[in-house]
Amino acid sequence: MHVQINYAAFFHIKDSEGTGKTAEHQSTLTEEEYVDSAVETFLHEEFKKMFLRKAERHPSSQKSATKLGRFVVEPGFELASNPNYGMLERVRQTNSSEEFTAEAEKVTDAYVHTSAARGGIVIIVQAHLPDLSSQPFVLLTKCDFEDHIVTLGDEKNLLRQVNRAISTKGMKAVQFPHMPHEGMVEPWEIKIHQASHAHYFEDFLAYVEYPKTKKEAAAQEVVQSAQESVLSGFEEDSEERIAEEEVLEAWANTEERTLQERWEEEQVKEVALPILEKNPDVKLRLKLDHLKIDALLEDFGQNLHIARVGERYVVLLEGEYFSFDKEASPVEFLQPDSLDNITARMKARYEEE
Numbered sequence: 001m002h003v004q005i006n007y008a009a010f011f012h013i014k015d016s017e018g019t020g021k022t023a024e025h026q027s028t029l030t031e032e033e034y035v036d037s038a039v040e041t042f043l044h045e046e047f048k049k050m051f052l053r054k055a056e057r058h059p060s061s062q063k064s065a066t067k068l069g070r071f072v073v074e075p076g077f078e079l080a081s082n083p084n085y086g087m088l089e090r091v092r093q094t095n096s097s098e099e100f101t102a103e104a105e106k107v108t109d110a111y112v113h114t115s116a117a118r119g120g121i122v123i124i125v126q127a128h129l130p131d132l133s134s135q136p137f138v139l140l141t142k143c144d145f146e147d148h149i150v151t152l153g154d155e156k157n158l159l160r161q162v163n164r165a166i167s168t169k170g171m172k173a174v175q176f177p178h179m180p181h182e183g184m185v186e187p188w189e190i191k192i193h194q195a196s197h198a199h200y201f202e203d204f205l206a207y208v209e210y211p212k213t214k215k216e217a218a219a220q221e222v223v224q225s226a227q228e229s230v231l232s233g234f235e236e237d238s239e240e241r242i243a244e245e246e247v248l249e250a251w252a253n254t255e256e257r258t259l260q261e262r263w264e265e266e267q268v269k270e271v272a273l274p275i276l277e278k279n280p281d282v283k284l285r286l287k288l289d290h291l292k293i294d295a296l297l298e299d300f301g302q303n304l305h306i307a308r309v310g311e312r313y314v315v316l317l318e319g320e321y322f323s324f325d326k327e328a329s330p331v332e333f334l335q336p337d338s339l340d341n342i343t344a345r346m347k348a349r350y351e352e353e
Contacts, residue, residue, distance in 0.1 A: 071208055282298075
């Protein structure tokens, strides 16, 4: 990937006595000044990495280092109404070193006035990827200061201490706009990389929302599919539909998931069918007292059954073979009894209670 740096502005973030953190402009390099400079040698591969770094649409965890953000607008309003978009777009569209520096200063000033701002160097770059797109991109990067840095000197001064050294290790970055595929530009999205768990850019980008994790997205899809399937059986605005909507809404928003005991098994399977058609890997995790079961939704009614014996719940699991954890147990020597005998013993025990 060929990355052409049009402009690169450097700002020193420091604590100012009595006024909090401030951003001091150090220098702005044009393309001619950047090429073959020490800055290019130090940073250019890092800039390439930022563009090449992949971000999943739905990350596996909220703590994923690289994630996508989407600009938020009020219904009926255009993308340009988003303040964060407007701020970055002005940097992206600049055509002179002076204009670029002025807009970059506004971005850096907005950053230093957030609670997450730390001392170090902010570098704002306008770049082109001539092989992939005619549109310019903006990189907002942050390097932290490193303490206790020494360099190798000469035979008289073997080690030399360096103050205010910066490192690309743990370098944080915002790329705008996002490029989901080579040559495709998505102006509604930005890509954020922050290697630590501290959310450096969330306060700064207050008008950006982040996609749900894979688990959250799957759970939302399950709820939506269940609502569509169940409510389709009622007439619009009927009392029955309204009552069922209230039940489903309460179910969707509850944190403590318990057995509702409202639907027959066949209805559960009907609701599950369209969910499984979209995503056959939907998990089914349940807990019976202290016993935890980790299965798939498609196992319900096939390999996993839920029943009652007296006033107690029973979960029946069926399969062709057993495997045990490394911890040895005498259960491994069991000759399984018949299900009828076990059920009879359970009933007898419950009657005694």
